[in-house]
Amino acid sequence: MGFWKTNVPKYKDIIRKYIIDKDENVLYQAQKLSRKLIEHQIAPEEVISLHKSIMMEGNYPAGKIIDSFDVLLEVMMGYGLAYREHQSLRTEQLALRNEIEVAASMQETLLRTxxxxxxxxxxxxxxxxxxxxxxxxxxxxxxxxxxxxxxxxxxxxxxxxxxxxxxxxxxxxxxxxxxxxxxxxxxxxxxxxxxxxxxxxxxxxxxxxxxxxxxxxxxxxxxxxxxxxxxxxxxxxxxxxxxxxxxxxxxxxxxxxxxxxxxxxxxxxxxxxxxxxxxxxxxxxxxxxxxxxxxxxxxxxxxxxxxxxxxxxxxxxxxxxxxxxxxxxxxxxxx
CATH class of the missing domain: 3.60.40.10 (PPM-type phosphatase domain)
Structure with missing residues (x-):
């Protein structure tokens, strides 16, 4: 609860600054926020839901809502990278598991009495x-x-x-x-x-x-x-x-x-x-x-x-x- 209380206003501020000025530096702030969200195990659907509620509360015109997707996309890219890392680790884990299965089978054969x-x-x-x-x-x-x-x-x-x-x-x-x-x-x-x-x-x-x-x-x-x-x-x-x-x-x-x-x-x-x-x-x-x-x-x-x-x-x-x-x-x- 404390994490959301601190970071929801930050996310709102990032969106507001970007749709007003379209400053690329603001997107860098979105990247940093993305890392924090992942560290605190905030699910991507929660971020999308938050983004939707912020845009609805602000009563922004359609053009500004479309611009806000740049911020959401930047945040989601962080999740994409984390997902690919997870898939890579999972592949390595499966390969290691297969090697252990083979080693266990060999050990059973070698030690059989x-x-x-x-x-x-x-x-x-x-x-x-x-x-x-x-x-x-x-x-x-x-x-x-x-x-x-x-x-x-x-x-x-x-x-x-x-x-x-x-x-x-x-x-x-x-x-x-x-x-x-x-x-x-x-x-x-x-x-x-x-x-x-x-x-x-x-x-x-x-x-x-x-x-x-x-x-x-x-x-x-x-x-x-x-x-x-x-x-x-x-x-x-x-x-x-x-x-x-x-x-x-x-x-x-x-x-x-x-x-x-x-x-x-x-x-x-x-x-x-x-x-x-x-x-x-x-x-x-x-x-x-x-x-x-x-x-x-x-x-x-x-x-x-x-x-x-x-x-x-x-x-x-x-x-x-x-x-x-x-x-x-x-x-x-x-x-």
Whole structure:
């Protein structure tokens, strides 16, 4: 309201001066006023309506009304320039969006992994990016000795830089020697890769573990990653992973301690990214007990159905708007 109160008299004065003297300098004042109107998001139809009301109030003859259109045209030219700039930016935005779509599709292809089929083990996994590109990564490795390797990583950050870092982690893992997939060695090797190739302002957390379906032992090491859970079916309790370790890329000489736990019949290994544990509602972050209660609701189901249902519940809890990349993996011993 204050903007109109100040500038309506200015516009009236510009029109009056121009139709009397036809001074070209007055049109320059109209240009400046046009910029102010655009800055204050005054719609062009409002300007036309104002112009019409001013001319009707002044009871000007037809010739003067026609002359006043020069002023209106000068003002509208400013809107035209702004519109063309908007169209140009929109075209650039669409081109960028298309590039991101292509990059997201390529990332999905590059990071694709298949859930291994191992006798006596049921595995479920889900990973959903908060944006087009995923800053989370998970990967499975299996061998003929009934061992399953599970990797889960998270870049502290989002968007294209995070996605590129995840692609680098994937290919670094692919290049590791097959004879040494012990969790501590894997994290130690990847730590050196990250330290040498990732910007110091970015950090990567990771957990890597191997489950031996013959001995039912799960060996793991963590690099600052969100602690997972062990579900112990006998006592119906959730036990946190031990250790956190140093994030990847902080110190190239870091050693990662390995931990081991036996998985009994019905027990589960639960791995996740912080998009799961830091699920936010209007009341704040969900608590650990809230998360385990969601898992408890579906614990009788196959592992893939558990992760799918937990994701749907937490997505609904956030009004279907993920605030961070979401990755959840469950390995359940069924035999």
């Amino acid at each position: 298949s859930i291994p089929s191992v006798s006596g083990v049921d595995i479920g996994a889900i990973s959903v990016p908060a944006r087009k590109m995923n800053g989370d990564y998970f990967h499975f490795v299996s061998d003929e000795d009934y061992r399953v390797g599970i990797a889960i990583a998270d870049v502290i950050g989002k968007g294209i830089p995070a996605a590129l870092s995840m692609s680098m982690i994937k290919y670094a893992m692919d290049s590791l020697p097959e004879e040494d997939y012990s969790p501590g060695s894997v994290l130690k090797s990847l730590n050196r890769v990250v330290e040498q190739n990732v910007d110091p302002s970015m950090f990567i957390t990771m957990c890597y573990g191997t489950y031996d379906a013959k001995t039912h032992q799960f060996c793991y090491a963590t690099a600052g990653h969100e602690p997972g859970f062990f579900y112990k079916a006998k006592n119906k309790e959730y036990i946190d992973f031990c250790g956190r370790g140093l994030l990847l890329g902080i110190n190239k000489n870091t050693e990662y301690k390995e931990y081991e736990v036996r998985i009994e019949l019905g027990d589960m290994i639960i791995l996740m990214s912080d998009g799961v544990t830091e699920c936010r509602t209007d009341d704040g972050f969900i608590e650990r007990d809230d998360l385990t209660s969601y898992i408890d609701q579906y614990i009788h189901l196959p592992a893939q159905e558990i992760v799918n249902n937990v994701y749907k519940d937490l997505e609904r809890l956030q009004d279907f708007e993920l605030r961070d990349d979401f990755t959840l993996i469950i390995l359940k011993r069924i035999n």
